[in-house]
Amino acid sequence: MAVAVGGVMLSGLVVAVVVANRPPERRRAAVETKAEEASPESVLPLPAPPPASAPAPSRGVEPSAPPVPAVPAEEARGLATFPVDSLRLEARRDLFRVSTSFAALTGLEPGETYVITEYVAPSDRPRLFFLLAGEGLSADEAVGTVPEVSGTRVTGARAAMFFSAGPQEEGGQPRRVVRVENVRTGVKATVGVYPSQVSASLDRAFELKGLEGMTTYQLSLEPVGEGARTRGPNGGVSRQVACARQDSAEVLYAGDDENGFRREQQFLLVEGRPVDVRGASAVRCGFIDDDPADNQGAVELRITPKGRTRGMVPMAAELRGNGSEQAKRFYEEGVVLSRKLQFPAAELRLLKCLDTDPGHAPCYLALGALKARTHQPQEGAAYYRMFLRLAPNDARAPQVRKLLAEYDKSYRLD
Structure with missing residues (x-):
């Protein structure tokens, strides 16, 4: 070293x-x-x-050390x-x-x-x-x-x-x-x-x-x-x-x-x-x-x-029974891009999902999460609310309701 x-x-x-x-x-x-x-x-x-x-460089800063020789x-x-x-x-x-x-x-x-x-x-x-x-x-x-x-x-x-x-x-x-x-x-x-x-x-x-x-x-x-x-x-x-x-x-x-x-x-x-x-x-x-x-x-x-693992959901389960095959494909691509932090590209895929199938509930949930992670809470809350309207009995609905309740309390939204 x-x-x-x-x-x-x-x-x-x-x-x-x-x-x-x-x-x-x-x-x-x-x-x-x-x-x-x-x-x-x-x-x-x-x-x-x-x-x-x-x-x-400030005066007095010496050149960096020479590159370390490559390991054989x-x-x-x-x-x-x-x-x-x-x-x-x-x-x-x-x-x-x-x-x-x-x-x-x-x-x-x-x-x-x-x-x-x-x-x-x-x-x-x-x-x-x-x-x-x-x-x-x-x-x-x-x-x-x-x-x-x-x-x-x-x-x-x-x-x-x-x-x-x-x-x-x-x-x-x-x-x-x-x-x-x-x-x-x-x-x-x-x-x-x-x-x-x-x-x-x-x-x-x-x-x-x-x-x-x-x-x-x-x-x-x-x-x-x-x-x-x-x-x-x-x-x-x-x-x-x-x-x-x-x-x-x-x-x-x-x-x-x-x-x-x-x-x-x-x-x-x-x-x-x-x-x-x-x-x-x-x-x-x-x-x-x-x-x-x-x-x-x-x-x-x-x-x-x-x-x-508790709380881990197979991607296939996320897609099952939620709209057309094309919408599912856009949703899956958007989720993968979002997890890679490629948010602009992820948002485009998820919006295409909704254009293809406006009733595709997981796309609203994914867009809500994306907006929350990119510091756009009002838009995120709107997408979460639409998800609850379309899928009130989804396994993730209680967690989303809790998040929205905390958000409404913090921001005093109706």
Whole structure:
């Protein structure tokens, strides 16, 4: 592992903005960092989208580190198809690869303790990951997720990177704000992170395919032999890997924990802490690292089916008995696009569904959900009401009525 970026001094913290190597017309400021002395509320308003071109580096910012040499072809990522009981994840081969060109918060003092916190973390988005650089950090201390309330305390770090796990919808996620505070001095810095711009690559992650979307699977982690190491022989054993769920196109989650379902899209899997995965067709897992050259060892990933997932509905059941075949096709395409966060295209498909069959109740429900997710509550409520008018006895009708009652109470609508 090696993080090498320079910076300029800001109230005791050094900040560097290094833009990923992209064609000039596509470059954006992926991470913005600023010193903060004000109250937490000062970082809450979301700014305009990032500028089309990257800002010029501040004086004193050194060039980013040279690209890490590619891992030999024989270390290509692992692949398996369920049913299997367990997988072997190799520390050198199976990776969530973090680019050294990611912007970083640098100039942290290894002897100081810092608290890392995300303000107002979206309830329907996975937590951000962090990767720390510092000679005295162990493998597990260098990697984690950013909590919202209590924060994570770290000591021994000289730099930190914050990122999501890809792929991400371009421009489809809001700006996220992370704060790093020196416990002793109270000096703070805020880091604005755009997930679609800074996302760890999953191209080298181990992929487990063939999962059934209606089934819940429990993932757990065990060491193999002496375990895995991601910071050389003296960096301690790594007892955690990152995982990302690939949603199944064959099912739709219609339960009462939609935010939780979306939040578990990406997560850390730690030895002794099993994690349940729902609605997946595949899962990718790997060690978070920027340079696997000094990695060694392995861990065992165990997969145990737990049974049918509560609240998961087969796509075929969503379509059964609801209008013409053409309307069903437009509906299905719209739902899949909406789940991929391609909202404009999804809305066009769903509107075509209604043009084809104005009585197709699930299209109204899908449009209501789409409008709610794109912050158009009045239109969303109208579509939900039409769904209830057409399908008052649908299994999802009680949940929709509850949502509308809460909306009406908040907005005092008749």
